[in-house]
Amino acid sequence: MSRFSQFATLLEPYDLTFLAGTPYVYHCHHFNLFHDQTIDDAVGEKAGFELRARAARDAFVPLLQALFERLGATTAAEKVDIAQDLFASMGQGRLAIELGPDGTVRGRGAHLHYGFAWREKYGERVKRAFPADAVAAGLVAAVAELTAQSAGPWTASETQCVGMRAPACEISGKQGDSHGRRRVADQAAFERYLGESTGGLHEETISAIADGLQGFVRGASGDDRGLMQAFNVFVTQHFSSYYADTGFAAVKLVEAVSPAVAGSCEELLREAGHVCVFNTFGNILMSPEWEGMVGPLKGDAEEIVQGCAAIARGLGFGRWAIAEHEPGKRLVLRTQSNYEATSWLERYGKATHPRCYFMQGAAVAFMVLATRVDWAERPKLTQAYYDNLFRGKGLGFKMQSPRCLTMGDRETEIVVEAV
Amino acid sequence: MSYHGRSRNRDRCGSGVNLTLDTSCTDRRAFRTDLPTGTNVDDVAKGLAQATGADRVASVPGVISLRIGRDEVVLVARTGRVQIRVDAEIVRHERRLRAESLFVFLLQAVRAADVNNR
Numbered sequence: 001m002s003r004f005s006q007f008a009t010l011l012e013p014y015d016l017t018f019l020a021g022t023p024y025v026y027h028c029h030h031f032n033l034f035h036d037q038t039i040d041d042a043v044g045e046k047a048g049f050e051l052r053a054r055a056a057r058d059a060f061v062p063l064l065q066a067l068f069e070r071l072g073a074t075t076a077a078e079k080v081d082i083a084q085d086l087f088a089s090m091g092q093g094r095l096a097i098e099l100g101p102d103g104t105v106r107g108r109g110a111h112l113h114y115g116f117a118w119r120e121k122y123g124e125r126v127k128r129a130f131p132a133d134a135v136a137a138g139l140v141a142a143v144a145e146l147t148a149q150s151a152g153p154w155t156a157s158e159t160q161c162v163g164m165r166a167p168a169c170e171i172s173g174k175q176g177d178s179h180g181r182r183r184v185a186d187q188a189a190f191e192r193y194l195g196e197s198t199g200g201l202h203e204e205t206i207s208a209i210a211d212g213l214q215g216f217v218r219g220a221s222g223d224d225r226g227l228m229q230a231f232n233v234f235v236t237q238h239f240s241s242y243y244a245d246t247g248f249a250a251v252k253l254v255e256a257v258s259p260a261v262a263g264s265c266e267e268l269l270r271e272a273g274h275v276c277v278f279n280t281f282g283n284i285l286m287s288p289e290w291e292g293m294v295g296p297l298k299g300d301a302e303e304i305v306q307g308c309a310a311i312a313r314g315l316g317f318g319r320w321a322i323a324e325h326e327p328g329k330r331l332v333l334r335t336q337s338n339y340e341a342t343s344w345l346e347r348y349g350k351a352t353h354p355r356c357y358f359m360q361g362a363a364v365a366f367m368v369l370a371t372r373v374d375w376a377e378r379p380k381l382t383q384a385y386y387d388n389l390f391r392g393k394g395l396g397f398k399m400q401s402p403r404c405l406t407m408g409d410r411e412t413e414i415v416v417e418a419v
Numbered sequence: 420m421s422y423h424g425r426s427r428n429r430d431r432c433g434s435g436v437n438l439t440l441d442t443s444c445t446d447r448r449a450f451r452t453d454l455p456t457g458t459n460v461d462d463v464a465k466g467l468a469q470a471t472g473a474d475r476v477a478s479v480p481g482v483i484s485l486r487i488g489r490d491e492v493v494l495v496a497r498t499g500r501v502q503i504r505v506d507a508e509i510v511r512h513e514r515r516l517r518a519e520s521l522f523v524f525l526l527q528a529v530r531a532a533d534v535n536n537r
Binding site: 001030116117120212213215216219220223224225227229232233234253278279282283286288289291292293295296378379380381382 | 441442443444445446447448477478479480481482486490491493494495496497498500501502504507511
């Protein structure tokens, strides 16, 4: 457990988590890499990196300010120490930040989550041409701003990346940012948009499992490299605003520039939900931790859907509740709290169509895992199996969202039905 | 003979305990074995920790998690399932070998626990 755990809070009964007032969730490397790739596909690699680095910086600045105050850090050295430790405790990697006498700010790390995980997942098959560690760049920019003598936001770029086969990642800060720094949705913003929490079917079972998972992840922390490994994946404690703000910004940009393909961008953000549920949720369901806490997985549809709802809560996605479930035919998920909606409402006001993309994709994936996976066979969660389930002949399910928090409704409702 | 079949025979070691590749979304990093019915999992974990200098790390209720260097061994108290997780920095073709080296310690701990319980 890290020294920052004492500042983590759970907003009950919404299953939303905050660190010193900054909202966070847990996501694995499969999801993180897919999400970032989606942003880059939508806006281009260079603009994508900058967008993601800004989103990370804009979340790190208020979090670090709060932590500096609570931990009594006043000198630049103390602030750098806290920033490095925080980054490592979040499973983002150990980054050595150096403040140069000439006002330069640099970061170096051989095990940054994105570059390292990318190399592990794709490195043997794909040659990466662009750096991966925008989140680390965001941290360097945030530290630069909070330790610099002159006010104003910084940017940072990654000049060497482990994902590109460099021995270590190198990040360099630069003063000034014409885009300025944007305020991210904090705990107070989340509380403004919460509907009345109503729960759903099998509440007792789901809550008990979610409580166990929340306790486990709260105690998890980065290792000596700053990498957090749990359930066989690299896990990060990450800003929900990072995912929401970059995803929404990418969609808005595509809608403005190339409206004809905006639907494809939305589909990719939904697919990120498939990737997350298949890899992270699938791994958790088959893990020894699950077996110890819940019992050996039998694999019936109700067990899988209930388990998935519990995992979503355990990872801080919000109080996802099962309103209806007819195995193989129909699933209705509802929530009065999720991280996507608050970010959308804070940035753009009420949406004209449902925008909880991640939850939409995840709900479909719940049904795919519950009906199309033979759990007794202990399937290997490979890319080929993912492609077979989610990219082959069709998902076998259609999804609609008749109500959505992003549209100002009191809850998000997602209906998944067999086709 | 399949990769699984080969390892099953090689790793038997006379204890009725096998080491196989476990289900996961990572490439050859998770290996599985199941302790014989009636094995005291707590004793095995203690023996393994003693032999390897492993640290016990936080886990969910009902699970013992040991960190050995950067590798991890996870034991389920109620079912006897054990998962050996090899660190990602071990190159792919050496991961099985690393898992087997931990498996040897595990087998010794199983035997010791068995003797103690007789």
